[in-house]
Amino acid sequence: RKEVEQDPGPFNVPEGATVAFNCTYSNSASQSFFWYRQDCRKEPKLLMSVYSSGNEDGRFTAQLNRASQYISLLIRDSKLSDSATYLCVVNGGYSTLTFGKGTMLLVSP
Amino acid sequence: DAGITQSPRHKVTETGTPVTLRCHQTENHRYMYWYRQDPGHGLRLIHYSYGVKDTDKGEVSDGYSVSRSKTEDFLLTLESATSSQTSVYFCAIGGGGGNQPQHFGDGTRLSIL
DSSP states (O other): OOSEEEOOOOEEEETTOOEEEEEEESOTTOOOEEEEEEOTTSOOEEEEEEOTTOEEETTEEEEEETTTTEEEEEEOSOOGGGOEEEEEEEEOSSSOEEEOOOEEEEEEO | OOOEEEEOSEEEEOTTOOEEEEEEESSOOSOEEEEEEETTTEEEEEEEEEETTEEEEOTTOTTEEEEEEETTEEEEEESSOOGGGOEEEEEEEEOOTTSSOEEEOOOEEEEEO
């Protein structure tokens, strides 16, 4: 079983739409969770950390379900600039992170 | 942006030649990482360092070596480059303790012909 699994997409949505991505992880001992975004031919950038109680940052909401071992990211009121690949990230060992392969989002006018 | 500089940004070389990539940070961070990113595989950890002269292997360490003689510099060496090592290489800092995110450099595009 892959350690961090994501639907590769692409998810095609119109501007203003709400879109959600899910991610599952296999290591039940994982304690830290993040979402990164990566634009084409650029480095990954931290979007937000994911906390047990769920957390929101503007139009972005992240949720964690430890019992089912999945993480979600909700984007409201999508913008053209949200088009990117979103990486689900889970801590692997004490000092390492494991990255999912990413979900591609395309927002169209 | 985190103070991370990777050099070179692009390199084309031939099979069998040695290649060294450099990652330089100005954040005085203890942890540094080297990843490669390939289509269909996502980001994979090559090696990481948790202090000067302290390094450990990652998921795809075969064919790579690293060195860290100063806090600010982490070098990745391909002793004898092969075409399978054509990739985009990212350096990252941060992490450590398992609960902190990492921050990435701009990447190095390496082509081995």
